[in-house]
Amino acid sequence: MKTDANWDAVIVGAGAGGAAAAYGLCQRGMSVLLLDAGPRFDPATDYPLTGSDWDTREFPKKAGSIGSVTFAPGQKLIGNEPLLASGSRGLGPLVTTGTRWMEKYHHVRGIGGSTLHFAGESHRIHPDAMKMKSRFGVAADWPIDYDELEPFYIRAEELIGVAGPPTQGARWRSRGFPLPPHPLSYAAQTLGRGAAALGLDWQANSRAALSLPWNGRRPCNYCGACNNGCPRGDKGSADVTFVAAALATGRCIVRPDSPVVRIEAGTGDRVAAVLVGHPDGSIERIRSPHLILACGAVETPRLLLASDGLANESGEVGRNFMDTLEVIVGALHPDPQHGRRGLPDDAICWDFNAPDAISGVIGGCRFYNASGENELKGLAAFALRAVPGWGRAHAQSVRRLWGHSLHVGAIGERLPNPNSRVDLDADKHDRFGTPLARISSWMDEPDIARLRFMAAKSCEFLAASGAEDIFESYSSWDWFGATHVFGTCRMGADPAISVVNADGRSHRWHNLWITDASVFPSSGGGEAPSLTIHALSLRTAERIGKDG
Amino acid sequence: MKRREFITLLGLLLLGGAAAQWRNLALFWRPRFNGHMAETVTAVTDLMFPGDGLPSATELGIHHHIIAMPDLQELMTDGVVWLDGRAVRQGAPDFLALDEVGKLAAVEAAFASKDNDARQFVQTLRFYAGLSYYAEPVIKAAFPYTGPPQPEGFADFRDPPQ
Numbered sequence: 001m002k003t004d005a006n007w008d009a010v011i012v013g014a015g016a017g018g019a020a021a022a023y024g025l026c027q028r029g030m031s032v033l034l035l036d037a038g039p040r041f042d043p044a045t046d047y048p049l050t051g052s053d054w055d056t057r058e059f060p061k062k063a064g065s066i067g068s069v070t071f072a073p074g075q076k077l078i079g080n081e082p083l084l085a086s087g088s089r090g091l092g093p094l095v096t097t098g099t100r101w102m103e104k105y106h107h108v109r110g111i112g113g114s115t116l117h118f119a120g121e122s123h124r125i126h127p128d129a130m131k132m133k134s135r136f137g138v139a140a141d142w143p144i145d146y147d148e149l150e151p152f153y154i155r156a157e158e159l160i161g162v163a164g165p166p167t168q169g170a171r172w173r174s175r176g177f178p179l180p181p182h183p184l185s186y187a188a189q190t191l192g193r194g195a196a197a198l199g200l201d202w203q204a205n206s207r208a209a210l211s212l213p214w215n216g217r218r219p220c221n222y223c224g225a226c227n228n229g230c231p232r233g234d235k236g237s238a239d240v241t242f243v244a245a246a247l248a249t250g251r252c253i254v255r256p257d258s259p260v261v262r263i264e265a266g267t268g269d270r271v272a273a274v275l276v277g278h279p280d281g282s283i284e285r286i287r288s289p290h291l292i293l294a295c296g297a298v299e300t301p302r303l304l305l306a307s308d309g310l311a312n313e314s315g316e317v318g319r320n321f322m323d324t325l326e327v328i329v330g331a332l333h334p335d336p337q338h339g340r341r342g343l344p345d346d347a348i349c350w351d352f353n354a355p356d357a358i359s360g361v362i363g364g365c366r367f368y369n370a371s372g373e374n375e376l377k378g379l380a381a382f383a384l385r386a387v388p389g390w391g392r393a394h395a396q397s398v399r400r401l402w403g404h405s406l407h408v409g410a411i412g413e414r415l416p417n418p419n420s421r422v423d424l425d426a427d428k429h430d431r432f433g434t435p436l437a438r439i440s441s442w443m444d445e446p447d448i449a450r451l452r453f454m455a456a457k458s459c460e461f462l463a464a465s466g467a468e469d470i471f472e473s474y475s476s477w478d479w480f481g482a483t484h485v486f487g488t489c490r491m492g493a494d495p496a497i498s499v500v501n502a503d504g505r506s507h508r509w510h511n512l513w514i515t516d517a518s519v520f521p522s523s524g525g526g527e528a529p530s531l532t533i534h535a536l537s538l539r540t541a542e543r544i545g546k547d548g
Numbered sequence: 549m550k551r552r553e554f555i556t557l558l559g560l561l562l563l564g565g566a567a568a569q570w571r572n573l574a575l576f577w578r579p580r581f582n583g584h585m586a587e588t589v590t591a592v593t594d595l596m597f598p599g600d601g602l603p604s605a606t607e608l609g610i611h612h613h614i615i616a617m618p619d620l621q622e623l624m625t626d627g628v629v630w631l632d633g634r635a636v637r638q639g640a641p642d643f644l645a646l647d648e649v650g651k652l653a654a655v656e657a658a659f660a661s662k663d664n665d666a667r668q669f670v671q672t673l674r675f676y677a678g679l680s681y682y683a684e685p686v687i688k689a690a691f692p693y694t695g696p697p698q699p700e701g702f703a704d705f706r707d708p709p710q
Contacts, residue, residue: 049698052685185705221701231698338693342705379694380682390674395600402691403709
C-alpha cells in the first residue's frame with residue numbers, strides 16, 4: 001500500500017517530543033502527519049480512579065501501548081552497599097542474585113506517549129549541566145546554551161500551563177511561570193521542616209498540573225494519582241496540550257496504532273518514506289518530505305539501526321545511553337502524614353543539582369517528596385513492605401502505622417559510558433520482523449558514588465523530618481527500572497561523534513530530524529526531561545523546512 | 549515414573565552432576581496437591597491474616613484465590629509437606645492436628661527455616677494473601693484515606709490528616 005504525501009512532515013512518535021514538534025510545525029503553517037505505534041487513550045474511560053479497586057491498578061495497558069525490549073545481562077554487583085541495596089523490612093531484599101536486576105523500561109506507547117503516566121514534573125535543565133565536557137571534563141557538551149532554549153521553555157510552559165515558584169536558582173527566566181505554584185501537601189511540609197533543619201532549600205516543584213483553570217482545562221483536585229493517568233485533563237500530558245493544540249490548527253492528522261517498522265532512504269541527502277505496519281501484517285509506505293523521529297531514546301535508535309543503520313555514519317546511534325539514576329527511601333514518622341493527598345513530587349530541593357554541587361563527585365542530583373507516589377500503591381503495599389511479620393501483631397501494627405510513611409526520592413546525573421547502549425537484539429523480533437531494541441546499562445564508580453550520596457542524604461532528610469525509622473530503600477544500583485532515558489542519538493557540532501546537529505537534524509540526511517531525549521548529550525542533574533524535550537522540539541520545528 | 553525413565557535418571561546420577569539431579573528425582577515423587585493440602589493452606593492463611601477485629605482472610609475467601617493459583621501449587625505442596633513433617637517430629641499426625649500454639653510455632657519456624665521450600669512457601673503465601681486481603685473493600689474501609697482518588701480528590705491535602 002502506498003500513501004501519497006499531502007503533508008509537509010511526518011512525525012514518528014506522539015509523546016513529549018513528537019507532539020511538541022507537531023504543534024510547532026502547525027503553528028508555522030506546515031501540515032503534519034503524526035504517527036504513533038500505540039493507541040489513543042480516553043481519559044474519561046481509560047483511567048478508572050473512582051472504583052474501590054483503584055489501588056490494584058496501574059496505568060492501563062491497552063493493546064499496543066507497551067513496546068517490547070530485551071536486556072543485556074545485568075551488571076555484577078560488587079561489594080557490600082547497605083545504603084544502595086534495594087528492599088524493604090516487610091519483603092526483604094529485592095535482589096538476591098548478585099546481579100543488577102534489569103526489570104523494565106517504563107514507557108507508554110500512544111498519543112501522548114510517556115507523558116500519559118508521568119507525574120508531571122516540569123523542569124528546565126541546569127545551564128551548567130549542558131556543558132559537562134568543557135566545564136567538568138565528562139560526558140559531552142550540548143551544542144546550544146540554556147539561553148537559546150529559554151524562549152522555547154517559555155512557549156512550552158505557556159501552552160501546558162506550568163505551575164511553579166517565582167525563581168529556581170540558576171535557571172533564569174525571562175518571564176514567570178504562567179500559573180502560581182501549588183500549595184505544599186502536609187507530607188511535603190513535614191519534609192520541609194527537615195530540610196530547614198539541614199539548612200537546605202525546599203520549594204514547590206514546578207508542575208505540569210494546573211493550579212488554576214487554563215485554556216479551558218480544570219485545575220487539579222489533588223487526588224495524587226498522576227501516574228495512573230489524569231481523568232480530569234488537568235495534568236499537562238502531551239495529548240491534552242500539544243496534540244490538542246496541533247489538531248486545533250486544522251493542519252495535523254493523528255494516526256494511532258501505526259508502528260513505523262523502517263525508514264526508506266532516498267537519493268542524495270534525503271530520506272524518502274516510512275513503512276508503517278498494519279494489524280493485518282500489511283505494510284503501508286508513506287512519503288515523508290520531512291521526517292521527524294520522536295520515539296524516545298530506546299525506540300529511535302532501534303528504528304535507525306533497523307533501517308540499515310540510517311544516520312549512523314558516526315557509529316554513535318545507540319551509544320551514550322543514560323538511564324535513570326534514582327534512590328527512594330521510606331521511613332515511618334511518629335505522626336500520621338497520609339502522603340498520597342496532594343500532588344506527587346510536589347516539593348523539591350535543588351541544592352545539589354549543579355554538576356559540582358556534590359563534594360568529590362561530578363554530576364548533580366535533586367531531592368523530592370516521593371511520599372505520594374509510594375502511598376499511591378495503597379494499603380496492601382504498605383502492609384507488606386513497611387510492616388514485617390504476620391498474624392495479630394502484624395494486623396495491629398498495620399492499623400497503628402498506616403499513613404505514617406514518608407518517602408524522599410533523589411534523581412541524579414547519569415554519565416554516559418561505552419558499556420551503556422541500545423542496539424538490536426539478534427534473536428528477538430516484533431511481528432513485522434524488526435529486531436527488538438536491546439538495552440545494556442552499566443554503572444561506573446562515579447555514578448555509584450553519586451548514588452551513595454543521594455541515599456545518605458535522603459536518610460538525613462527523613463531523620464531531620466522526624467522520620468527516623470527507615471523501612472525501605474530502593475536504588476538503581478541493583479535495579480534497572482528506568483523511566484527517564486537519554487542520549488542514544490547525541491546532538492553535537494562534530495559529525496564524527498554525534499548523530500544530529502544543534503538543530504536536531506541528521507548530519508547526513510537533511511530532511512531527517514530527531515526531537516526526543518535521544519539527542520541529549522548529558523542527562524542533567526536529575527531534572528525530569530519532558531519540558532526540555534518540548535523546548536528542543538519547538539526549537540527544531542522552527543528550523544524545519546527553512547532551507548528546503 | 550516409567551522404568552526406562554528411572555534407569556535413565558539413575559544413569560545420570562551415576563555419571564555425574566549427582567547433587568543437582570537429586571532435586572529432579574525428588575520432583576517425580578512430589579505428592580499431588582490435594583484436599584489436605586488445600587485445608588492446610590487455608591489454615592496457614594487464617595493464621596497469617598486473622599483479622600483481629602476485622603474479617604479474617606478466610607472469612608473473605610482469600611484462600612480460594614490462593615489455592616486456585618496454578619503457579620503456586622508446587623510451592624504449596626512442598627510447603628505443606630514441610631509443615632506436616634515438622635508436626636510429625638513433634639508427635640502430631642500432621643500440621644492440622646496441632647493446636648493453635650503449635651501451628652503458630654510451625655509457621656514461625658518455616659519463616660526462619662534454612663529450607664528454601666518452607667521459607668518460600670510462607671513468604672509467597674504472605675505476599676499473595678496479604679496483597680488480596682488488604683485490597684478488600686471491607687478491610688480498606690476500616691482504614692482512613694483508602695478510598696478512590698476521584699472524583700473528589702483531597703481538599704484537605706495541606707492539613708493534618710483527619
